[in-house]
Amino acid sequence: MADRVQPEEFFRDRYGVSTGALERVLGSALARHADDGDLYFEFRTSEALSLEEGQVKKANKDVSQGVGVRVVAGEKTGFAYTDDVTLTTLEEAARTAGHIATGSGTDQAVAVRSSRPTRDLYTLAASPLDTPLIDKIAVLEAVDAAARAADPRIKNVFASIAMEHKLVMIVTADGRLVTDVQPLARLNVTCIAEDANGRQQGTYGGGGRQPFSFLLDVDRHLRFAREAARQAVLNLEAVDAPAGEMTCVLGSGWPGILLHEAIGHGLEGDFNRKGTSAFANLLGQRVASELCTVIDDGTIANRRGSLNVDDEGTPTSRTVLIEKGILRGYLQDRLNARLMGVAPTGNGRRESYASSPMPRMTNTFMMAGDSAPEDIIRSVDRGLYAVSFGGGQVDITSGKFVFSASEAYLIENGQVTRPVKGATLIGNGPDVLTRISMVGHDLELDEGIGTCGKNGQSVPVGVGLPTIRIDGLTVGGTRA
Amino acid sequence: MKTNGAAGAAMHGTLEAVLARATRAGAAAADAVMVESTAFAAGVRLGEIEKLTDARERRLGLRVFSGASVAIAATADLSPSGLERFAEDTVALARVTAPDPLAGLPDRSALATDAPDLDLFDPAATAPNPDQALAQARAAESAALAVDARLSNSEGAEFSQDASTIAYASTLGFAGSYRRSSFHLGVEPVATHEGGMQRDFWYTRSRHLAHLEDPVAIGQHAAARTLRRLGARRVKTQEAPVVFESTVAVSLLGHLAGAVTGQSLYRGTSFLLGRLGDTIASPLMTVVDDGRLPRGHGSRPFDAEGLPTRRTIVLERGVLASYLLDTYSAKRLSLASTGNAARPIGDSPSASPTNFYLEAGAHSPEAIIASIDRGLLVTELIGFGVNPVTGDYSRGAAGLWIEHGEIVHPVEEITIAGNLLDMFRDIEMVGNDLDFRGSMAAPTIKIRHMTIAGA
Numbered sequence: 001m002a003d004r005v006q007p008e009e010f011f012r013d014r015y016g017v018s019t020g021a022l023e024r025v026l027g028s029a030l031a032r033h034a035d036d037g038d039l040y041f042e043f044r045t046s047e048a049l050s051l052e053e054g055q056v057k058k059a060n061k062d063v064s065q066g067v068g069v070r071v072v073a074g075e076k077t078g079f080a081y082t083d084d085v086t087l088t089t090l091e092e093a094a095r096t097a098g099h100i101a102t103g104s105g106t107d108q109a110v111a112v113r114s115s116r117p118t119r120d121l122y123t124l125a126a127s128p129l130d131t132p133l134i135d136k137i138a139v140l141e142a143v144d145a146a147a148r149a150a151d152p153r154i155k156n157v158f159a160s161i162a163m164e165h166k167l168v169m170i171v172t173a174d175g176r177l178v179t180d181v182q183p184l185a186r187l188n189v190t191c192i193a194e195d196a197n198g199r200q201q202g203t204y205g206g207g208g209r210q211p212f213s214f215l216l217d218v219d220r221h222l223r224f225a226r227e228a229a230r231q232a233v234l235n236l237e238a239v240d241a242p243a244g245e246m247t248c249v250l251g252s253g254w255p256g257i258l259l260h261e262a263i264g265h266g267l268e269g270d271f272n273r274k275g276t277s278a279f280a281n282l283l284g285q286r287v288a289s290e291l292c293t294v295i296d297d298g299t300i301a302n303r304r305g306s307l308n309v310d311d312e313g314t315p316t317s318r319t320v321l322i323e324k325g326i327l328r329g330y331l332q333d334r335l336n337a338r339l340m341g342v343a344p345t346g347n348g349r350r351e352s353y354a355s356s357p358m359p360r361m362t363n364t365f366m367m368a369g370d371s372a373p374e375d376i377i378r379s380v381d382r383g384l385y386a387v388s389f390g391g392g393q394v395d396i397t398s399g400k401f402v403f404s405a406s407e408a409y410l411i412e413n414g415q416v417t418r419p420v421k422g423a424t425l426i427g428n429g430p431d432v433l434t435r436i437s438m439v440g441h442d443l444e445l446d447e448g449i450g451t452c453g454k455n456g457q458s459v460p461v462g463v464g465l466p467t468i469r470i471d472g473l474t475v476g477g478t479r480a
Numbered sequence: 481m482k483t484n485g486a487a488g489a490a491m492h493g494t495l496e497a498v499l500a501r502a503t504r505a506g507a508a509a510a511d512a513v514m515v516e517s518t519a520f521a522a523g524v525r526l527g528e529i530e531k532l533t534d535a536r537e538r539r540l541g542l543r544v545f546s547g548a549s550v551a552i553a554a555t556a557d558l559s560p561s562g563l564e565r566f567a568e569d570t571v572a573l574a575r576v577t578a579p580d581p582l583a584g585l586p587d588r589s590a591l592a593t594d595a596p597d598l599d600l601f602d603p604a605a606t607a608p609n610p611d612q613a614l615a616q617a618r619a620a621e622s623a624a625l626a627v628d629a630r631l632s633n634s635e636g637a638e639f640s641q642d643a644s645t646i647a648y649a650s651t652l653g654f655a656g657s658y659r660r661s662s663f664h665l666g667v668e669p670v671a672t673h674e675g676g677m678q679r680d681f682w683y684t685r686s687r688h689l690a691h692l693e694d695p696v697a698i699g700q701h702a703a704a705r706t707l708r709r710l711g712a713r714r715v716k717t718q719e720a721p722v723v724f725e726s727t728v729a730v731s732l733l734g735h736l737a738g739a740v741t742g743q744s745l746y747r748g749t750s751f752l753l754g755r756l757g758d759t760i761a762s763p764l765m766t767v768v769d770d771g772r773l774p775r776g777h778g779s780r781p782f783d784a785e786g787l788p789t790r791r792t793i794v795l796e797r798g799v800l801a802s803y804l805l806d807t808y809s810a811k812r813l814s815l816a817s818t819g820n821a822a823r824p825i826g827d828s829p830s831a832s833p834t835n836f837y838l839e840a841g842a843h844s845p846e847a848i849i850a851s852i853d854r855g856l857l858v859t860e861l862i863g864f865g866v867n868p869v870t871g872d873y874s875r876g877a878a879g880l881w882i883e884h885g886e887i888v889h890p891v892e893e894i895t896i897a898g899n900l901l902d903m904f905r906d907i908e909m910v911g912n913d914l915d916f917r918g919s920m921a922a923p924t925i926k927i928r929h930m931t932i933a934g935a
Contacts, residue, residue, distance in 0.1 A: 061553040075525070134576060243931045396679075422874065426933075474894070480717050
């Protein structure tokens with residue numbers, strides 16, 4: 001399928017839903033004096049190729065489609081979805097969802113009109129799925145060769161390419177019909193290294209709302225392969241991680257997962273409206289050192305976490321969450337923004353037609369500071385320098401968060417010394433950023449690998465960070 | 481094999497058609513799975529309706545073999561023309577992948593010939609009753625909030641149910657289907673005291689509506705779990721005995737399951753690689769995988785390749801007695817499948833546990849706590865700090881501190897760390913409180929010592 005396909009025509013042709021039909025369905029959904037609602041049509045094609053033991057033995061293709069109909073009244077949401085999209089199932093879903101509103105009335109007259117997205121962040125000449133499979137297989141074979149060539153201790157390589165092409169059409173309660181074409185590409189490499197002492201793994205990858213060729217630019221795929229190999233081999237030499245509270249230096253880029261877990265989730269509108277977030281009622285208060293300015297920005301071209309419009313049809317935006325240490329804003333979808341009396345920020349996201357939107361992050365990062373990264377390390381007598389992480393998690397209500405280092409070193413007398421085994425770092429969201437005493441001038445965004453889970457829904461996200469020094473974070477190693 | 485009613489018969493018609501088209505397009509062999517499901521959920525928060533959800537879905541997954549090459553595809557477009565193109569595209573996809581001499585359907589002789597009724601389906605699951613669902617959710621939440629004035633807020637309560645029909649067929653001539661249902665009621669209260677805020681939850685889950693536990697009891701238990709966390713603080717970094725409450729002991733079984741499934745072994749990503757027959761855990765550990773437990777959350781009459789499910793002892797008094805395998809991983813390891821193939825609609829089969837549990841021991845949870853002079857009872861774990869290749873373990877924890885056999889105060893913002901092999905070896909006591917709330921279950925366990933990182 002060509003990328004230049006017009007989603008509106010595509011959905012109209014495929015499901016036989018004219019503007020008149022959309023107006024009738026929406027009108028019936030909103031009949032009982034609802035406050036808001038939408039129809040969300042999705043057609044998603046994805047493809048995955050995976051290599052192991054030097055060969056691509058597996059190829060997957062997936063076509064999913066469906067529509068979600070949502071009606072909102074006050075704090076209540078009625079939601080119905082189906083993957084069998086016909087006018088009949090749409091009308092049924094509209095009636096089911098509409099039952100949530102308790103007013104009485106007749107079908108509302110809604111005039112549906114097309115509205116072009118105001119942004120154009122990732123229009124591609126061709127869908128990432130258009131590249132012939134044979135070319136993708138060749139790339140995976142090159143990745144395998146590069147990883148094995150990097151070190152004789154690399155014993156196995158798993159590499160995969162995942163491509164996605166998603167068409168969406170959103171019809172909002174006020175009659176706006178918004179469409180988007182959302183590509184997504186990703187390359188992942190995992191290496192297993194083995195020596196007399198044992199086995200270890202290293203993982204690296206990246207991508208974005210990019211064409212397939214992005215994965216090959218300046219041999220990006222080979223760099224990913226070598227990074228995964230380097231990390232696996234490095235971990236063979238790692239010693240037990242220390243346990244206890246100590247100064248931690250986080251490297252630039254992907255360690256921005258700190259922001260995602262420590263403050264990002266806690267600033268999502270739903271938890272703050274309900275008063276269940278540790279950040280509730282802290283707007284205008286100091287939650288970070290004055291060196292910290294934290295942004296969520298869905299408008300960066302081609303990033304994994306970016307969108308032209310969110311999944312409620314609201315244009316994405318750049319939201320200042322923390323400005324010089326002061327809490328300035330929350331991330332909002334339409335429902336929570338309306339109930340809190342603020343404007344939506346374009347952060348209403350959903351995993352698919354089968355899930356209803358929630359406030360979610362896009363690309364979350366900290367602005368650069370003035371310090372040189374070398375000076376930050378040199379300033380530490382004894383501490384941990386963590387440069388790569390696995391996943392993280394947060395308890396929104398208590399504010400406690402974790403994220404797990406997959407590549408970390410000891411800092412001794414201002415020098416980076418031995419690599420240590422992976423360890424989980426744990427802290428308290430509302431105060432961890434107050435302990436940031438140095439911020440580097442080296443802001444970097446991650447390579448494009450993040451996936452965020454909330455209430456069972458996964459969405460692609462990005463993070464970014466300059467090198468930072470945190471005076472006191474608990475490191476969960478085994479060496480007490 | 482028999483099919484279940486009209487829905488099953490219609491699904492088998494679709495499966496046969498898609499297999500025939502794949503064969504016509506040049507597939508040497510193929511199998512396909514189809515799932516039709518409906519779901520309903522009702523949520524309340526602070527007594528008011530928050531959300532009603534109604535869903536129906538229908539998807540088909542196809543695996544084709546072209547020579548020794550394989551491809552997998554899934555679609556929700558089940559129109560005849562859509563399926564025709566889908567089958568042809570999938571066969572074309574298989575032409576580009578590398579041949580794998582071990583890939584293929586199972587031996588015909590291994591296929592299931594019986595279809596035991598495992599009592600997995602309650603027809604009530606297809607007929608949601610919104611008023612009753614909301615009443616149950618309200619009852620659970622109001623029971624929770626009534627326990628104590630400090631329970632001033634809530635993330636709400638939800639009642640949900642789903643019903644699905646699963647059909648599987650292959651070019652070996654196998655065709656089987658079964659239905660299953662699930663009901664769930666959960667509540668998550670929030671407590672505030674002296675500037676601190678805590679949440680916790682409790683739930684009940686069953687295949688039959690009548691087997692759900694009393695909503696008031698669920699609410700009260702959720703309240704007690706939440707209240708006991710108020711006033712939590714850190715403890716000093718130290719080594720100490722650690723008790724895993726049954727709710728979190730289950731997660732250790734999850735790590736064990738990951739390490740004994742075929743794909744992690746032939747890929748070399750398991751810390752139990754090459755350990756079959758070895759003593760890898762305390763003699764107090766006997767772990768069973770049983771695919772045919774009546775009403776079990778992980779039960780199925782046959783696996784995702786049409787093989788009969790069965791009972792497999794994985795750990796027998798600490799000895800690693802069996803891996804969990806599907807057909808392909810079994811061939812890779814020169815073993816036989818254990819009937820553990822599972823299959824997301826859009827992916828190839830891989831080995832997965834069914835009902836996977838640690839057999840109960842002799843001690844009450846109270847006696848386990850009383851045995852500890854100074855240590856930690858873990859009630860919640862967060863994060864992903866487990867390395868499957870090495871077994872290195874480091875996770876965020878919350879729980880209760882024990883001194884002289886008594887719980888003295890709640891604990892948070894700490895980590896517990898060790899290595900899974902050491903932790904399994906160091907299990908000193910196993911509780912008598914085995915309770916199936918999901919497909920995995922474990923009683924309370926006590927580990928001799930782990931590293932606790934805190935203040």
